[in-house]
Amino acid sequence: MPLNAILGVAVLLAWVPGIRAALVSLQRAWAGAALGRTVPARAPGPRVPAWLAINAVVGPALLVAVFVVVTNTVGVLFRLQPMRNSPSVTLTLSLALLTLSALALAIAALMGLAEARLAELLLGDGGSLAxxxxxxxxxxxxxxxxxxxxxxxxxxxxxxxxxxxxxxxxxxxxxxxxxxxxxxxxxxxxxxxxxxxxxxxxxxxxxxxxHPPVLADRGLAGAIEAAALLCPVPVTTDLVLTGRPEPPVESALYFAAVEAMSNVTKHSQATRAWVRLRSTGHGIRLVVGDDGRGGADRAAGTGLRGIAERLSAFDGTLTVQSPPGGPTVLTMELPCAL
Known part of the structure; x- marks a missing residue:
């Protein structure tokens, strides 16, 4: 909040384009630090003048409020002269000051978060939504x-x-x-x-x-188990599902698992692999790993990129962990109802 107060005074001069751009960049960086996430830049538009106008009023107002509170508190202390009164009065005033200080710090933190959120809305490009x-x-x-x-x-x-x-x-x-x-x-x-x-x-x-018949007959876990038995590399499976997803979701996960095991056979030089399938609170998590040479990169070939594209059609994600020397672990998560 002190930064916002200073900016509120300086914003009166911020209509100069160069100064305005610097202040917007500074405020966006501060808002990102306060909120714990990056605030992407927004293209120039009417929201920047709105932010300048708000800070031109709010910033000086905060300085005036702080000045009034501090001067009044000091004045009360000098008038009461607590050291010349009883210990109970001194204790009461001390507790009151501590309470007011804690309250002021809490209010300052909340106002800082509110100001950071306002900066994200007005100066960012819509954040996570965009x-x-x-x-x-x-x-x-x-x-x-x-x-x-x-x-x-x-x-x-x-x-x-x-x-x-x-x-x-x-x-x-x-x-x-x-x-x-x-x-x-x-x-x-x-x-x-x-x-x-x-x-x-x-x-x-x-x-x-x-759409493989084994997928329709045995479900996702059974189909992956059957595919693992055909893999030249020994595959350990641990497949647990609490329900059966929709056929398109089953198909996407099945072919993603088959492609991942095919990559193990063709590229990893692994001696063993493993497949884990679990229901989560919001969908399904499929993990395929191997003890091979590692170094898998989705940008280097079409296999991992194809898996990611297949999952993205259902709002799913692919995470690749493959340091040189291995192991390689592919984590596929797909939101769905079971």
């Missing part, structure tokens, strides 16, 4: 991009896989229908049968990549 809006905008854009990439992958897999094999089936059957040699027709039909089986296998793999 940052939250930016994060949500980025996560939704990433989700749209990921969905478009997924659709392109499905289209490519259908075109190169099942569609090509079905075309081969149709061609073989057409040749068999027009063949005069029964043996040749039989071979063409066998080739068509094999191509049809491969097309079915391709379609099953494609469907499994969209």
């Amino acid at each position: 940052q939250r809006v930016r994060e949500l905008t980025a996560s939704r854009a990433a989700a749209v991009d990921a969905r478009a990439a997924e659709l392109r992958r499905i289209e490519r897999d259908l075109h190169d896989g099942a569609q090509a094999r079905l075309i081969a089936v149709r061609m073989n059957l057409g040749l068999a229908r027009s063949a005069d040699d029964p043996e040749q027709a039989r071979k063409l039909i066998e080739e068509a049968w094999e191509s049809a089986g491969q097309a079915l296998a391709d379609l099953r793999d494609l469907v499994r990549g969209i």
